[in-house]
Amino acid sequence: MAQILIVDDDHQLRMSFERLLAAEGYDVRAASSGEAGIDAVREAMPDVVVMDVRMPGISGLEAYAAMREIEPRLPVIIMTAYGTTDMAIEATKMGAYDYILKPFDIPETLRLIDKAVAAARSMRARVAVGEEDAATAAADAIIGKSPAMQELYKAIGRAAPTDATVLVRGESGTGKELVARAVYQHSNRADKPFLVINCVAIPETLLESELFGYEKGAFTGASGRKVGKIEQANHGTVFLDEIGDMPLPIQAKILRLLQEQNVERLGGRQVIPVDVRIIAATNRDLEEAVRRGQFREDLYYRLKVVTLSMPPLRERPGDIALLVRYFLSRFAKDMGQVDPGVSPAALEFLTAQPWPGTVRDLGTTVKKALIFNLGAPLGLDEVRKALGQPLRNEAGSQAEAGEALSRLIRRELASGRESLFEDLMDRFGQQVIREALDATGGNRTQAARLLGLSRPTLLAKIEKYGQRIESRVRPADS
Structure with missing residues (x-):
């Protein structure tokens, strides 16, 4: 979850930003002065800072200069009233990410913050080059040994x-x-x-x-x-x-x-x-x-x-197995799951595909197959379904899925954990909600309708599971 630091002496404005950004899935911190903002950056580096230019004590410009000394790559968005744009422009010339004018256009401000978060990620998220071990691969890695x-x-x-x-x-x-x-x-x-x-x-x-x-x-x-x-x-x-x-x-x-x-x-x-x-x-x-x-x-x-x-994927088929294991490890971690692995038959099938598409397409296929996986290694039918290909035998596939679910339940029963029933129900419910949100582009009203739930019930479950909504909620869903 990206962290946003709001630096402004206006308590009401800080509270408004906290509510707005928290609703968008951000972790929000606040500071009431430039000095407090500098201390907050030193204590725990945020992803983006949104800061006023005119505050008691040091100015936003001075605070930005100090933050830049701590971390030159930190995206800082300057807030300014119409009468103080020269100071904001000066901060931008110094390297501040951008500035916004008061009163704010909320959709435009959210878009700017989204872009700043993406910029922070581009600068800070390490790209592992030549990583072959999926278990230790970075979130972003260039995989292959061809x-x-x-x-x-x-x-x-x-x-x-x-x-x-x-x-x-x-x-x-x-x-x-x-x-x-x-x-x-x-x-x-x-x-x-x-x-x-x-x-x-x-x-x-x-x-x-x-x-x-x-x-x-x-x-x-x-x-x-x-x-x-x-x-x-x-x-x-x-x-x-x-x-x-x-x-x-x-x-x-x-x-x-x-x-x-x-x-x-x-x-x-x-x-x-x-x-x-x-x-x-x-x-x-x-x-x-x-x-x-x-x-x-x-x-x-x-x-x-x-x-x-x-090179395109079709020119390096020997790298497909490495990429499949990398994507499984990455997406399972993102979904809060244990990496289930992949069956030899599914891996052989994926490697044999002509792949007119790209590495991105392979990743999407693995993610689709993983969403409804129930703990067993990724099977051939799951991969076929993710690729939109006909299953070998629908009845056999349902039987295999039922057996996979039974194996998962038996394994969990052997763990002796307390509250096992609730844990399993929550795990399955979280997967279903994530898929419904993905199918509706993040529109919570449509997702609730799709699941046969009231919107407040869906929101309560999202809050319970601590689920972050990756897709932008549509304006009609506000």
């Missing part, structure tokens, strides 16, 4: 300590962001910010201002200055995901950044020097895009100083 993966590990090790621009190539879902994060985490800039910009997810009209910022009056609605992500990441690393889809005019500005190490905000004339390392990724054929005039040739050569290629 020759192609061994070459990739060597290339990461050689490229990471340099400041060379890196281009990561591979199909969608192969793990390009993991490669980029591994390069960052093994670089000399690992203690500096790492910001991810998805060139497809951000509309073209907003991408340029997101990257380079703007000055007041640069366009309709530009009521003040905004610092861009590249300027904000000074001395750190910027990961440009799906750069092959970046519009040509913005490509020209990225080229200038790589050549001259400076940027200009939209509507501004000041040349701002920056020191950032660029890591880019794409699933497109850039050579073909250059021939078609869709991608600048000069930028292409600037980007491919070092090229790292993530």
Whole structure:
């Protein structure tokens, strides 16, 4: 559960934030002054800080500077009233993640906090490279021992300590962001910010201002200055995901950044020097895009100083068994289960698949099969069902599932634990609720209807199980 620290001298505002963020599944802490906020960061590092700029004692700007000394990668969102935006902008230039204006737009504030939490995770969650033991694998790991993966590990090790621009190539879902994060985490800039910009997810009209910022009056609605992500990441690393889809005019500005190490905000004339390392990724054929005039040739050569290629799963079938065991260990831990293992027949079946898809698809298949697993090793029918393939024998599958459930109950009965019945009912109920929420995209009202429960009853069970709702609750579900 991500932890958010709220720093503000306004007691009512702190309480409002605590209720709002707790309802979204965050662990919330609060501090009433900049000094108390600094102490809170020292005591237990939060994932994100949301802090006012004007407080008794030291200012939010001074508090941010002290927090940055403790942890330069800590995302800090500055809160400000309209009359104090200059201070917030100054904090952003120093590296603060972003700022929000009072009064708050709640959905926009939640989206910003979600993004900051994701940024914190990108910077701090270690990516294990070449991890083969599923029991000791990190939450994020690049798994495989095939020759192609061994070459990739060597290339990461050689490229990471340099400041060379890196281009990561591979199909969608192969793990390009993991490669980029591994390069960052093994670089000399690992203690500096790492910001991810998805060139497809951000509309073209907003991408340029997101990257380079703007000055007041640069366009309709530009009521003040905004610092861009590249300027904000000074001395750190910027990961440009799906750069092959970046519009040509913005490509020209990225080229200038790589050549001259400076940027200009939209509507501004000041040349701002920056020191950032660029890591880019794409699933497109850039050579073909250059021939078609869709991608600048000069930028292409600037980007491919070092090229790292993530091979698709179908080209490394020998890694499938390692990946299945890794995903089982990871997802079982996430679900609060014991890793059930996988039967030889299921593993053989998964390894024999043509896998036109990706590592992400394999992980999804394993997770689907695990959700309704009842403690026995993952079987062939569970895997077939997860892949949407017909079962060998429906009656036989039901009999096997019943036998697996019986084995689980007998094993638990032998443990001699107290409250065994309630524990088993809670375990099964938690699985059913998680699946219903997943099926409805996190909409608790629809999940309750699907399960034949009242909404208050469902909420009470979620609270009882301590279950975190990963999916964003839809506005209609408020």
